[in-house]
Amino acid sequence: MPPDSPAASPAARVIPIVQVPPSSAGDGGGDSGEVASLYKADKKIYARSVSGLFSRWRWSMVWITQLVFYGLPWLSINDRQAMLIDLASRRFYIFNLVLYPQDLIYLTGLLVISALSLFLFTAVAGRLWCGYACPQTVYTEIFMWVERKIEGDRAARMRLDNSPMSVAKLGRKGAKHAVWIAIGLWTGFTFVGYVTPIRDLAQEVQTLSMGPWEWFWIFFYGFATYGNAGWMREQVCKYMCPYARFQSAMFDRDTLIVTYDAERGEGRGVRPRSDTPAQYQAKGLGDCIDCGLCVQVCPTGIDIRNGLQYECISCSACIDVCDTVMDKMHYPRGLIRYSTPNGMRLKLSAAAMVRRVLRPRVLIYTTVLLTITGALLGSLVMRTPFKVDVVRDRGALARIVGQGQIENVYRLQIMNATEKPQQYLLSVNVNGMPGARLVTETSVQVDAAASRWVAVRVQAPAGASPGSHPMTFLIEGANGQGVLAEKSAFLVPR
Amino acid sequence: MSDFINGFWPWYVGAISLVSILACALLLWIAGKAKVQSHSGAADDNTTGHVWDENLRELNNPLPRWWMWLFILTVIFALAYLAIFPGLGSYQGAAKWSTQSEHKDDMAKMQAQLAPLYAEFSAKSVEDLARDPRALAVGERQFMNTCAQCHGSDGRGSKSYPNLTNANAAWLGERGAAHIVQTVSNGRTGMMPPMAAALPGPTDITDVAHYVLSLSGSPFNEVKAFNGKQKFAVCAACHGLDGKGNKAIGAPNLTDDYWLHGWGEAAIVNIIKNGKNNVMPAQAPKLSADQIHVVAAYVLSMGGLPSVAAKPAAK
Numbered sequence: 118m119p120p121d122s123p124a125a126s127p128a129a130r131v132i133p134i135v136q137v138p139p140s141s142a143g144d145g146g147g148d149s150g151e152v153a154s155l156y157k158a159d160k161k162i163y164a165r166s167v168s169g170l171f172s173r174w175r176w177s178m179v180w181i182t183q184l185v186f187y188g189l190p191w192l193s194i195n196d197r198q199a200m201l202i203d204l205a206s207r208r209f210y211i212f213n214l215v216l217y218p219q220d221l222i223y224l225t226g227l228l229v230i231s232a233l234s235l236f237l238f239t240a241v242a243g244r245l246w247c248g249y250a251c252p253q254t255v256y257t258e259i260f261m262w263v264e265r266k267i268e269g270d271r272a273a274r275m276r277l278d279n280s281p282m283s284v285a286k287l288g289r290k291g292a293k294h295a296v297w298i299a300i301g302l303w304t305g306f307t308f309v310g311y312v313t314p315i316r317d318l319a320q321e322v323q324t325l326s327m328g329p330w331e332w333f334w335i336f337f338y339g340f341a342t343y344g345n346a347g348w349m350r351e352q353v354c355k356y357m358c359p360y361a362r363f364q365s366a367m368f369d370r371d372t373l374i375v376t377y378d379a380e381r382g383e384g385r386g387v388r389p390r391s392d393t394p395a396q397y398q399a400k401g402l403g404d405c406i407d408c409g410l411c412v413q414v415c416p417t418g419i420d421i422r423n424g425l426q427y428e429c430i431s432c433s434a435c436i437d438v439c440d441t442v443m444d445k446m447h448y449p450r451g452l453i454r455y456s457t458p459n460g461m462r463l464k465l466s467a468a469a470m471v472r473r474v475l476r477p478r479v480l481i482y483t484t485v486l487l488t489i490t491g492a493l494l495g496s497l498v499m500r501t502p503f504k505v506d507v508v509r510d511r512g513a514l515a516r517i518v519g520q521g522q523i524e525n526v527y528r529l530q531i532m533n534a535t536e537k538p539q540q541y542l543l544s545v546n547v548n549g550m551p552g553a554r555l556v557t558e559t560s561v562q563v564d565a566a567a568s569r570w571v572a573v574r575v576q577a578p579a580g581a582s583p584g585s586h587p588m589t590f591l592i593e594g595a596n597g598q599g600v601l602a603e604k605s606a607f608l609v610p611r
Numbered sequence: 612m613s614d615f616i617n618g619f620w621p622w623y624v625g626a627i628s629l630v631s632i633l634a635c636a637l638l639l640w641i642a643g644k645a646k647v648q649s650h651s652g653a654a655d656d657n658t659t660g661h662v663w664d665e666n667l668r669e670l671n672n673p674l675p676r677w678w679m680w681l682f683i684l685t686v687i688f689a690l691a692y693l694a695i696f697p698g699l700g701s702y703q704g705a706a707k708w709s710t711q712s713e714h715k716d717d718m719a720k721m722q723a724q725l726a727p728l729y730a731e732f733s734a735k736s737v738e739d740l741a742r743d744p745r746a747l748a749v750g751e752r753q754f755m756n757t758c759a760q761c762h763g764s765d766g767r768g769s770k771s772y773p774n775l776t777n778a779n780a781a782w783l784g785e786r787g788a789a790h791i792v793q794t795v796s797n798g799r800t801g802m803m804p805p806m807a808a809a810l811p812g813p814t815d816i817t818d819v820a821h822y823v824l825s826l827s828g829s830p831f832n833e834v835k836a837f838n839g840k841q842k843f844a845v846c847a848a849c850h851g852l853d854g855k856g857n858k859a860i861g862a863p864n865l866t867d868d869y870w871l872h873g874w875g876e877a878a879i880v881n882i883i884k885n886g887k888n889n890v891m892p893a894q895a896p897k898l899s900a901d902q903i904h905v906v907a908a909y910v911l912s913m914g915g916l917p918s919v920a921a922k923p924a925a926k
Contacts, residue, residue, distance in 0.1 A: 156642075521875070
């Protein structure tokens with residue numbers, strides 16, 4: 118490929134985007150280049166159906182992710198929904214866990230783990246997430262399956278779209294959109310079911326008596342699913358998705374990508390199936406028979422033979438289809454295959470490529486990921502299943518009672534993060550004031566998954582030294598739930 | 612809107628908003644018209660011909676044209692928003708919406724929702740309400756909002772703020788529901804005049820203070836108390852000869868162990884010398900009669916009154 122001629126002149130280094138007079142737009146093509154707009158008419162992609170090893174992997178991911186997503190809210194545990202984000206009462210139930218908004222750090226940890234996992238998987242094997250697990254891919258796969266069942270495969274769909282409007286066309290299109298909308302609404306319903314108990318929601322849906330926000334979110338997510346998986350498809354990946362853009366930073370020359378073996382494939386061309394390798398090689402042909410199937414199956418409409426492109430979501434549809442062609446031609450499989458740029462260049466064996474996985478970037482991602490995962494799990498296992506906030510009464514700093522004893526008042530909010538009523542034992546420890554004690558009830562009962570405010574009084578003997586004394590409330594959960602220490606201050610007036 | 616200090620700023624803010632939106636529209640229009648050289652000819656690499664840093668070439672990956680309508684939609688949305696809602700300087704917006712009116716509407720809605728509950732509470736006597744856990748839960752929240760600042764979260768008050776759980780302290784032994792409702796609604800003033808003029812002698816005041824201490828069995832100086840007993844006559848007009856106080860005029864009992872304005876010689880001397888004007892503000896302007904009814908029940912339930920304390924299930 119010759120270098121672009123403008124690059125040679127120094128003046129070409131900084132060229133603002135210039136308006137080209139419309140008169141020159143007509144010359145079209147040629148070495149002088151042509152005039153293009155920053156926008157273009159959208160070209161619909163008719164991806165051909167494909168089957169094979171990686172397609173089966175993707176479908177198993179579709180099943181796994183969707184069984185979890187659609188099924189999880191229907192599971193029950195402890196007489197409630199197993200997975201419920203109860204926004205109204207600010208409790209988050211995840212199986213046996215009861216989380217409070219104060220537990221946000223676990224969500225932070227989860228998000229950090231997700232991000233690091235993406236980094237790690239991307240560094241090792243490229244856009245695995247995009248190709249197999251991303252909701253955009255998964256729902257598009259489901260929607261394309263529906264489309265195929267109703268309108269037929271690629272050729273039939275193109276024929277249908279080009280045919281004039283008829284009752285049959287309207288029927289097929291209508292049926293497709295009806296099924297898409299149904300799937301979209303079911304998705305919206307399930308989504309809302311994570312926030313509102315789904316069984317109650319199902320009752321409400323039957324009588325159309327949902328609240329305004331439930332209506333809104335069911336339709337919002339329904340519309341988003343229908344729009345993204347039915348209409349937008351590859352446009353989401355190409356123009357919207359930020360992850361698609363920044364993951365090139367995680368790629369290096371040992372990252373697994375979908376590659377076309379140009380050395381083996383070129384030059385492309387048709388040949389009789391009876392040609393032996395020696396015969397077609399003599400004609401200057403490689404293994405690529407230029408059937409174009411790899412382009413037809415591509416959901417983002419690219420030609421993988423042009424090399425690594427930002428549009429490629431590594432779905433491996435082209436690998437599957439090319440392998441079937443190679444089988445038919447009795448050529449070895451893997452003209453398009455998972456490989457690394459270094460693997461292609463240096464002709465590395467699979468084992469050699471695996472050895473190159475152990476490189477600093479991957480090791481660092483792995484170490485950080487394992488550390489954070491371990492820390493998160495450890496803190497979850499060891500967490501105390503209740504929380505306490507201490508709020509000191511601010512109206513009066515201290516009061517003198519009886520014959521000179523000094524009292525401070527505090528409100529303790531005790532949050533029970535278990536699903537049984539619990540007993541908590543309170544005690545105080547004021548620094549340098551052994552006589553200070555709790556004069557209110559030292560045992561507090563809190564209902565299951567509830568929080569309770571209790572006003573407590575701490576009394577110090579008369580003659581305590583004036584000033585602010587650091588102190589600690591010790592709250593012990595009965596049945597060995599552990600002890601929490603909460604700091605506060607005891608004030609003695611001058 | 613009254614938050615601008617002079618008439619210039621609403622115009623300034625409004626102009627910046629409008630110019631920004633129009634600039635977005637202009638940018639969209641220019642980008643829609645703009646053309647770039649695309650080397651899709653022999654090279655077919657979709658570059659624009661722009662090169663930086665020796666070999667960094669700019670690709671042209673055109674956006675589907677219909678996306679531009681989404682951007683134009685945001686411009687239309689912004690203009691429509693500014694027409695309907697406040698945002699353009701001091702313009703109120705066609706919908707006349709404001710945070711204050713929303714707050715007012717929300718409050719009205721909430722009150723309408725609570726009306727049946729309060730109607731139910733108001734139908735009951737304060738004494739009955741003091742045994743209704745639902746009313747107490749409402750009452751507690753009101754207490755924490757309006758009363759706890761002075762009387763403490765536990766209602767035990769502090770110096771000059773009466774302990775509501777002690778019948779002798781707060782209510783002068785008269786802890787009836789009517790008394791509480793009356794006090795909460797209209798407030799109460801506790802006034803003791805300065806007695807320095809009536810006790811002119813150099814030791815008069817300390818003597819009386821020690822006599823007062825002796826009444827409640829606190830430690831005291833016998834000589835001073837003996838001298839003070841004679842001079843207590845000036846106090847007896849209100850507090851009674853026996854020092855047991857007078858409910859009718861709000862004179863506290865000096866013989867019990869509750870000391871609203873502080874215990875000990877110094878505190879008592881201070882009060883005798885300077886008197887005291889203690890005010891509980893009226894809550895009627897802030898709380899409705901229904902709310903006072905409920906909060907009174909909560910105060911009544913706080914303990915100290917046998918008729919309630921003896922019966923269980925109050926809280």
